[in-house]
Amino acid sequence: MTSMQPLWWLALPVLLLPVWWHMRKRERTRTDLLATARFLPAAAPQQQRVLRWSDVLLLLARLALLAVLISWLAVLAMPWKGDTVFVGPSLGSSPWVAQQMQSAGMSAAGREPLPADLWNWLARNEHEWRPQARFLILAPRAAMPALPPRLAHAAELRLAPSATAAAIPATPRKRHIVVSAPDERLPGWQALFAAFSTAGDGANRYVLSDAPTTETELIVWDHPGTEPPGAWKAPLWWRTAAANGQTQTLQGLAWNAPQWPLHDVDAARALYERWQAAAAQAAPYPMSAQVLKAGRKEPLPAPLARSPEWLALALMALFAIERILAHARRR
């Protein structure tokens, strides 16, 4: 559990309150009125030494209730962040970043990793920043959003020169493929996907396996005349069938072909291009470096339920227990 509003932890001394309460209650001896008390020897007020088990339980329940309440409040989102620099993951700790922070006058600002969906993420989480805070976004490239971003804070986008970005090699993307083929054709499929790996300049790495997982993008079913297991699901299937064509099944879209190009280089290239054209997403339109002024006065309202749900449930349960114990003690 991370605390999003750590100042609330300063309220922890409130826990002393129930302790003090219980001590005071123990202090008070039961007194009766007696008209002839003046003929009795005077006595100092004494502590009642008897501490009943329900007292201890009640004290513990009250302490826990307060502690949970404070921790629940502490997680509540409140604006406490100052100037922040968002640094793209590929830039890491390159000298260009330090230089840009210096030139923007934000060398003392906090650093955060660049979130994936930057503008939407900022709009959703902006309430965590103080109204005067500024954003500096340092990234090798940025995608142009459909609408100009409207934030409650000033933001500046700076793009790294291509040399800085190219200096760091991109890690290849893993793509999960399931190949189910007769033994004599299996090496052919493996060779085909190995060739696909080199064809994409190392941007993709194809991982072959026997059974599909949720990450599987493609299932090759090279058993003509048989049906695959019903539980197998993937966005795309390559199936060996009598006729060329494309069928939509419950398990996914199937490309059917009587013969897959395991030995024909040109046909394999055509298949690869067709597959990439179908699977690859459109490259985003690049956004140029620019300064964005605050577009709205208030950030979007903070979603309140930022604390974990079990904490709220625990709060309710503790409250019920405290009430029950207090009632039981009074009887």
Next chain:
Amino acid sequence: MLETPALLAHSADLELVIRHVLAGLGHGIHAGRERGAGVEFSEYRAYAPGDEWRRVDWKLLARADRYYVREAERDSHVATWLLLDATASMAEPSRRVDGLSKHWYARTALACVAAIAQRQGDAFGLLVISNGKVEFTQASRGPRHLQRVLAALQRATPSGELPDAETLRASLHFARSQGMVFAATDALDWPSPLGEALVRLRHMRHDVRLLALRTEAEVEADFPTGHAYRDPEEGACLHSFTRADRDNYHAALESHFAAVRTACRQHDVPLCEARIEQPLGELLRAWLRNPEARRP
């Protein structure tokens, strides 16, 4: 039937209680010195509207053709004063009988005295001492005045402390002519402004009768041990009671009441001591009996 205070204490109606207590009590315990209008003839006075017709002298009307009213000389003008100590200590409950307290007992005893005084045609007035103040009800006669006095008694709740000597002296303005003073108190404050005021009244030749009330638990010292006790008039000061303290308590209480008795004897104030668990009729008999007759 309703003989014991235990049964009487459950009745909130003071009048009903009086009727039951006085049912077995013969008249004439206390000799009223007031004989009513017109016993000793004194003079004639011209009739004024509002005078009773029966006091008009008809023979004189026939003779003089004027209305004259016979005025009687009253040989004495004895008023009965009821003095109720309603300080906080009077709230002390009987630890034997539910609903019975010194205040209830004192109030009921005074109500009975008022009822007796009313039966005998005496004037009676009431002083309720509570919360540092004196509530004064003028002395008068008649059943309506009895109702007024009973209401005042009913209203009184034990609280606060005794008023200081100045206040008490200032409120003794009723003491112009001789009368009887029935004072019901717990006598735990002694010497006290109340005691001084009673002695003062006695020196002014009033017939002062003091009733000192105690509970059986007080006399026998059988309070539950282990508690802390607080004097209702002393404030936050705590007192403890253990078995070992019992003898000391007895001795202190006895010496206190011995001092009260001595002071009363010295100033010729008949002191009647009672436990509130006693039957009320018995107490009234003892309280109202002529102290001269008791003396050897």
